[in-house]
Amino acid sequence: MIELTDIAYVRSGVADLDKAVSFATEIVGLELVAPAAELLASGAPVARSAQLRADWRHHCLALLEGGSGVIASGFAVADEDALTAAETELELAGLTVSRGGAAEARERRVRSFIGFSDPFGNRIELVCQQEMITRPVAFSRPAGITEFGHLCLDAPDVHEAYRFWSSRFNARASDWIGDAACLIRIDPVHHKLAVFRGDGPGLCHMNFQVATIDDVFRSWHFLTERGVEIEMGPGRHPQSTAIFLYFLGPGGFTYEYSYGVRRIEDDAAWRPRTFDPDEPGSIDMWLGPTRKPTTQPQLGAA
Amino acid sequence: MIELTDIAYVRSGVADLDKAVSFATEIVGLELVAPAAELLASGAPVARSAQLRADWRHHCLALLEGGSGVIASGFAVADEDALTAAETELELAGLTVSRGGAAEARERRVRSFIGFSDPFGNRIELVCQQEMITRPVAFSRPAGITEFGHLCLDAPDVHEAYRFWSSRFNARASDWIGDAACLIRIDPVHHKLAVFRGDGPGLCHMNFQVATIDDVFRSWHFLTERGVEIEMGPGRHPQSTAIFLYFLGPGGFTYEYSYGVRRIEDDAAWRPRTFDPDEPGSIDMWLGPTRKPTTQPQLGAA
């Protein structure tokens, strides 16, 4: 059993890096930590990239110029020993695991990491000792972001996906939306990982928590006035009780703001609940119109 | 000084009573207490009317068939003696005060009442001993209404209007929106009376409190789906911190749902604040589009 201690980052490829960075800072509000030139000290030519920060993590979003599509989703384990044990356990389970090189680890601002693909083609990285930064985040606009909240992957069968995550990792289903979604926790937060039913592997959306309900609604008007496509919301998920707003960034990358996610303090007592996606209110308890957010496909997937 | 103990009701004239009652029940969600026939036992022909209930009050909205326009706004005083004292005080102040007859009082479900016009032409009634009903309200739809929250009148000069209310009644300004509005409290609720700047006398809107934020947003979708005109919102007033939704009923009658109105528990410590109506966020702190709700003009005003 591999114990995931947290989510770490998303790495995404973008065709137009400048446009994607502008969106991530001026619209989403993230801090641009470092442009490409600072990342690698080696003489080798490197793809242009950018790292973006939302909370204590050095960065939680890395954008790399190239083909558009998600590259990898990162999760943390406790330390070097835990990482080595995970590597062994995954290999014993028949997965192909690659260990990251020193320069790659340095680029990710972690001590070490390994990479593998889940059975559906989603590329996952496990890391240890992701760097913490203590100076206040210099948000590009006052969106009220407090932290990288969760990430959502696609898989053709959410039950199979849950079987993979729950059998190999400390991942517990918090709630089910029929065959459409499984919401998964690895700590008291209702879900830090979600799996939505989709045709192929990809990143459905990346979530950022905001500090107040006002932040959700102020951003709603802010985004609307600037012509950003609102994909869903403002609405409220009955599972996590979070008030949400999904919107679409460059390269088909969906961002979500949400406020008020449920914490499951008594882990042992929680019983996962099941909602029928066809029943009104199962996605948005305010009964607004709903649709599945745009998924950014996995790069390199067949 | 006349002490108002609460707000009592709104009486409004409607051209199409059936349509107005349908809206008040099926859309707003109120309970229809009694159709016209039950109201008067005398043989005299009476205008058709309907009474609608939202809380402990026998009714807080009376719709009377005839010309469209507000007829009167009712406020409560403590008892018969207080009513008599108020009558004297208002007459001494030079206002023309009429005492209601027994049948009229019975129709309003109060023990006694007096009527007068404020300096701007708004028709006011002071009542004592409004009837309370203890059986649960049989709401026509689950809109989450908890009570008749406040009423809002128009006047050409809100400062003059406040001078009238504060010099004759236990009315205190809770906040100012420049020259556009004065929000007035008569108990710990941030405002049970508001005065908005308008060309002539009239009822700007009638407010109903709802139990949860979810009620506001469910109604938003409910109203939108049924083609009801949303006048403003969902938004949040920075003065009362209430989350609001204004929508237009038949005969130009504006209803408001709101949730989370501020209570001013330490009356002595409260300092009224002033907001510039031209500053973004002064009406809706979420920075959404704003406009003055439709006012139903005072019937019989010059």
Added chain:
Amino acid sequence: MIELTDIAYVRSGVADLDKAVSFATEIVGLELVAPAAELLASGAPVARSAQLRADWRHHCLALLEGGSGVIASGFAVADEDALTAAETELELAGLTVSRGGAAEARERRVRSFIGFSDPFGNRIELVCQQEMITRPVAFSRPAGITEFGHLCLDAPDVHEAYRFWSSRFNARASDWIGDAACLIRIDPVHHKLAVFRGDGPGLCHMNFQVATIDDVFRSWHFLTERGVEIEMGPGRHPQSTAIFLYFLGPGGFTYEYSYGVRRIEDDAAWRPRTFDPDEPGSIDMWLGPTRKPTTQPQLGAA
């Protein structure tokens, strides 16, 4: 007795407006609300000016291009009636009081105001209905400012100064530093007004509260690295228990950051205390070096 409900603003003349605005925003961290052109709509030529915001107030610092020196310090009273009563009371006391015009009031973002000089030549303005802004302050740097904390005036005799303030206003001495200073409260905050002994009238300093002790110390290094002159601190005042940092801006204008000011919740039980300015620790209980901050002289004083 005139009841001051709060402090409102400082108006200060600066020789180099652009430099002063740069300092107030990039160094102090305030939000620039409006440059001069937006302030007056009349065709008359106006001095260039800028308004700066730190909290809910539309602005608390107005910089006006021209001679360097403080122009006026503003205090709030409850409403128009209170302002009129104050005007009468001050005139009866023999002071020359001028009422501000409508354009001047609009420029100050208040409904009305009066002006007068205290017996020592400090120019004071009393205002009513200063505008509140609800959108979050867009601080120019994350200095942690939470609000305009207090202002400090100079007078040749602090005992005489206190006699003026305490006999005309709801001003109570919170503590004395011998003949060197009187710290005065008008609400539960230990002092919103201070009077320091100085040769002539002037503004000794303008204080901004910050959210955490970390903000004081981060700013200490931030200012030092940028060559800003630290006048005193970091230190801790034994009277208010606030941790302070005084630094000098353009035009001899002293700013103070402080954290943790004492609140006097039980007003009746508080006994003013006296500290000998010559005793070590009476200004800085950490026993660091102390000196009187630079005072910006009153413009137009004899």
Added chain:
Amino acid sequence: MIELTDIAYVRSGVADLDKAVSFATEIVGLELVAPAAELLASGAPVARSAQLRADWRHHCLALLEGGSGVIASGFAVADEDALTAAETELELAGLTVSRGGAAEARERRVRSFIGFSDPFGNRIELVCQQEMITRPVAFSRPAGITEFGHLCLDAPDVHEAYRFWSSRFNARASDWIGDAACLIRIDPVHHKLAVFRGDGPGLCHMNFQVATIDDVFRSWHFLTERGVEIEMGPGRHPQSTAIFLYFLGPGGFTYEYSYGVRRIEDDAAWRPRTFDPDEPGSIDMWLGPTRKPTTQPQLGAA
């Protein structure tokens, strides 16, 4: 009615200043603030003296070389105005009041003071703005002293004495020990002033509060081992519930340590109680041997 806000100091004459200072520091544990030479800057010859500190007060005990005997007991009033009012009130009551000179006030570390004799010959001084020192007290030994607790005067008739204090000052009897003692409060502390029956005027004892019960008992052994005369205790007063220890210093000056004095938080509800001094336990509820502590006579009394 003169409102005493606190006790301020005791001034006592001693034949052998060095011996008295040694006792006050090495045995009692007080901090020596300043020897004589620092006190007055004038060229006039001054008596040698010493000031001793126990808490926030600049000093609470002044020892002056000369004849042995108490010189004066100091009490505080709120401010200069209160002092002037007290002066008038006492003179109207027929007492001879003298106002202290500037050098005398400076020596006492107060802003101003007046002096008078109570009807029994005890010399009293009323002061305003006694100086506060913020640096930690440098106690000469860890006796655990937290503050100057109270002072006790002698009078031939305690009922007459109470009549004087209660008719002129905000002094309330907390408890009576028959005709032997009246315990008087001027704030929530059970007594800050006590009057004991004695042949003539004088200071019965000066009390210091200590932080823990352990401090009382450690001092008991400390004093005993050094041959200091224990006058009474360790014991416990049933009136204040304080655990006490009385001991005799040079010149017949009695010091008291005590711990755990009662606070009377609900002033209006307190009813003074009466204890018969001849009943066992009325002085020491532990039933140990009791005797009246040595009184230092008033200097200059007839």
Added chain:
Amino acid sequence: MIELTDIAYVRSGVADLDKAVSFATEIVGLELVAPAAELLASGAPVARSAQLRADWRHHCLALLEGGSGVIASGFAVADEDALTAAETELELAGLTVSRGGAAEARERRVRSFIGFSDPFGNRIELVCQQEMITRPVAFSRPAGITEFGHLCLDAPDVHEAYRFWSSRFNARASDWIGDAACLIRIDPVHHKLAVFRGDGPGLCHMNFQVATIDDVFRSWHFLTERGVEIEMGPGRHPQSTAIFLYFLGPGGFTYEYSYGVRRIEDDAAWRPRTFDPDEPGSIDMWLGPTRKPTTQPQLGAA
């Protein structure tokens, strides 16, 4: 697994004992418990030494005249049986362990002890039944010290060092500063042991907790005025949230005062975090200048 119950002491060699003792008492503020002559009753000539006390421990710092350098760092285990078990476990692990003689144990004021070198050459002693003293500490100056807080050793590879401590002892990493430092807890205090990267074995610093933030800053001025070299601070560590001040004593011995160290009450829930030493704020979250404190080398190390 050897369970360390606490830290016990530091033993350090000094070339000039009198100077080192003067610094430890007059500057640092410790109590001198016993000069050398009292320590050993045997007739054998002994090196001059001194023991210093900061808390309940008989002493936590022993200074021994001779070559300058740290001699040993002491940790406590529960009792005699635990000590014997530790001895066996360490020997089985291949370390050379020596058991202290009775006179040596008596000198250290412990019942028994063993000594060994860690893999990097730091000399460690494990002790049982260190003596507790109950009389209040007689601090030489009021520095506010409350206890011996932690000790910090150097090692060339902090990851290797952590592997040693965590595999043999109940030592858990609380936080990492990249490859520069590992902060280790053995009880709820964030760290009682730290390992910093250094060229060879040695004591990087010895920490003393103080009671208030005021103590840190008062000492800052106290030390500066006396010409003591401040090595780092005042600043704040983001890992422990402690406000720190490092300063250099005789013989290259670094002392640290700190206030407000984090306690990790929920041991199981804590996740060690990683900070990049090259990121601003990773050592001092106030962003002040930082440098590694001077290390006193291990005596006798190769």
Added chain:
Amino acid sequence: MIELTDIAYVRSGVADLDKAVSFATEIVGLELVAPAAELLASGAPVARSAQLRADWRHHCLALLEGGSGVIASGFAVADEDALTAAETELELAGLTVSRGGAAEARERRVRSFIGFSDPFGNRIELVCQQEMITRPVAFSRPAGITEFGHLCLDAPDVHEAYRFWSSRFNARASDWIGDAACLIRIDPVHHKLAVFRGDGPGLCHMNFQVATIDDVFRSWHFLTERGVEIEMGPGRHPQSTAIFLYFLGPGGFTYEYSYGVRRIEDDAAWRPRTFDPDEPGSIDMWLGPTRKPTTQPQLGAA
């Protein structure tokens, strides 16, 4: 491992029973439960004896006429099965265990008991089902006794003694006074058993808890006035924080009153501490004179 659930009683031989009973009742304050004649119904001649009660126990002290010396100390185990298991375990450990007869058990007011000598010659009895009495204790004087607190045995080597108790019983060292004493708990009370270093086996003292600190001091004067020999105190033990008073009864039997014994609520977190008996304050933290109380030797010991 034998689990002791409580202490049960002391049985002591006295040369002059009447004198001892008078002391136990009139001086100590215990209730005389039953004189000898009531104890045995058999016709056999019995030694005169008396049983004394302090709490819920039928009696906790049995005095038997005959030679002066302690006869046995009783401890409770849970039930008959536990007693049988203990008997087996002690015999397997090589001790000679005798089972008490029915009449003997009846006399002790227990269901069953066994007896044995510890390795130092102290006679111990283990009992089950000691009788509880519910009627209030009829104390002979109001000494404030609340319960039989602990008992203290002598042994030549307290470390050896602890090894015996901790290896056979649920006995944990709470604190050590060097080689002079080991304080042992069997439940949350800091110690219910103490072992003091003495030449031979015996009962050092029997402790009774009192309700308030006042009880300790009232008894101090009560005993002193009646000429009872105070052996130690009033003082305070730093280990248990109990305020104590030791005094000598007939036949060399030492009684102790104490108030405020520490409870160790978090058993796992407690670390035994070691105090040097030669350090001032290690026995009495008030630093009063100390001496070992008189031990009543074990009757029948070699």
